[in-house]
Amino acid sequence: MYSTPWMSDIVVGTMRWGIWDAGFTTSQYEAMIQKALSLGMTTFDHADIYGNHTTEAEFGAALKLHPEWRSQIELVTKCGIIHVCDQKPEHYVKAYDFTKAHILQSAEDSLRNLQTDYLDVMLLHRPDLLMDPDEVAEAFDLLYTSGKVRSFGVSNFTPSQVKLLQSTVPVGVHQLEISVKDVSAFDDGRLDQCAIDGIVPMAWSPLGGGNLPEGAVAALEVLADEFSVTSQAIALAWLLQHPAGILPVVGTTKAENLEAAHAALNIKLDRQQWYTIYQAATGTRLP
Ligand SMILES: NC(=O)c1ccc[n+]([C@@H]2O[C@H](COP(=O)([O-])OP(=O)(O)OC[C@H]3O[C@@H](n4cnc5c(N)ncnc54)[C@H](OP(=O)(O)O)[C@@H]3O)[C@@H](O)[C@H]2O)c1
Numbered sequence: 001m002y003s004t005p006w007m008s009d010i011v012v013g014t015m016r017w018g019i020w021d022a023g024f025t026t027s028q029y030e031a032m033i034q035k036a037l038s039l040g041m042t043t044f045d046h047a048d049i050y051g052n053h054t055t056e057a058e059f060g061a062a063l064k065l066h067p068e069w070r071s072q073i074e075l076v077t078k079c080g081i082i083h084v085c086d087q088k089p090e091h092y093v094k095a096y097d098f099t100k101a102h103i104l105q106s107a108e109d110s111l112r113n114l115q116t117d118y119l120d121v122m123l124l125h126r127p128d129l130l131m132d133p134d135e136v137a138e139a140f141d142l143l144y145t146s147g148k149v150r151s152f153g154v155s156n157f158t159p160s161q162v163k164l165l166q167s168t169v170p171v172g173v174h175q176l177e178i179s180v181k182d183v184s185a186f187d188d189g190r191l192d193q194c195a196i197d198g199i200v201p202m203a204w205s206p207l208g209g210g211n212l213p214e215g216a217v218a219a220l221e222v223l224a225d226e227f228s229v230t231s232q233a234i235a236l237a238w239l240l241q242h243p244a245g246i247l248p249v250v251g252t253t254k255a256e257n258l259e260a261a262h263a264a265l266n267i268k269l270d271r272q273q274w275y276t277i278y279q280a281a282t283g284t285r286l287p
Pocket residue numbers: 012013014015016045046125155156175176203204205206207208209210211230232233249250251252253254257258260261
């Protein structure tokens with residue numbers, strides 16, 4: 001049924017491009033998209049809430065200026081968070097909402113804002129404890145059969161929450177936090193589940209949001225010297241090495257840092273190098 005689309009090995013995150021951080025103009029959006037495409041980074045990660053529900057529309061304005069881009073890129077977006085902000089005065093408390101009505105409305109809003117007639121991937125952003133898998137399946141089926149969304153996934157779910165949803169729909173993608181700052185996915189069952197079920201794992205904040213622990217940075221820098229790349233490239237290569245096929249979602253707002261990230265694709269760490277970083281990340285020694 002829903003087949004997971006091809007996505008680029010490094011995914012480009014847009015969370016910091018709008019008013020939450022860099023405040024890009026339309027021409028800055030165009031320049032970053034162009035740079036990413038020139039590096040083969042064709043998948044862009046969004047969420048309805050980024051920039052308090054403004055970033056998708058800003059990106060969409062740039063996309064509109066280059067109609068040829070749509071067929072060259074994959075658009076991932078997320079829904080399900082009731083985010084309190086000035087742009088949504090009806091939201092008075094943080095909540096999660098996977099009702100059919102909310103999912104359908106969110107898809108329509110994202111399509112309109114991104115100025116596209118289909119989304120490649122739609123993710124449920126954070127687990128709704130009141131999730132009814134049958135209701136989610138109804139929403140996904142309607143979006144899929146109408147051609148509005150090509151595949152679906154989740155983000156920040158536990159393995160059992162993924163299983164619960166899999167009882168009614170195929171889950172193609174799981175976006176979770178993985179970096180030297182947060183290594184829990186390696187041994188808490190989430191990456192194992194991705195490998196077993198053929199779910200594509202995407203790593204959000206793969207550089208710890210730009211703030212990696214000191215011990216890990218020291219270990220990354222040693223290898224960065226060895227490979228003549230940046231420590232960020234080593235941190236990404238460390239994720240890319242995992243056999244589950246992790247796709248790092250980089251959050252940079254700078255073209256030169258996209259290039260630094262791209263360098264990760266040519267690095268192969270051996271077991272001892274990989275575990276040096278792992279031990280520096282956990283601050284413990286392997287038994
Ligand atoms: N599913 C979820 O719940 C969830 C949660 C958070 C984020 N996300 C997604 O994940 C994406 C990435 O998150 P993030 O922004 O926290 O990721 P990140 O890549 O870990 O952190 C980005 C930060 O690192 C800095 N940085 C420094 N050197 C860099 C380099 N060589 N390459 C890349 N960045 C460098 C960036 O600064 P400069 O801008 O100066 O380069 C930026 O401030 C978001 O855009 C969003 O799409 C998803």
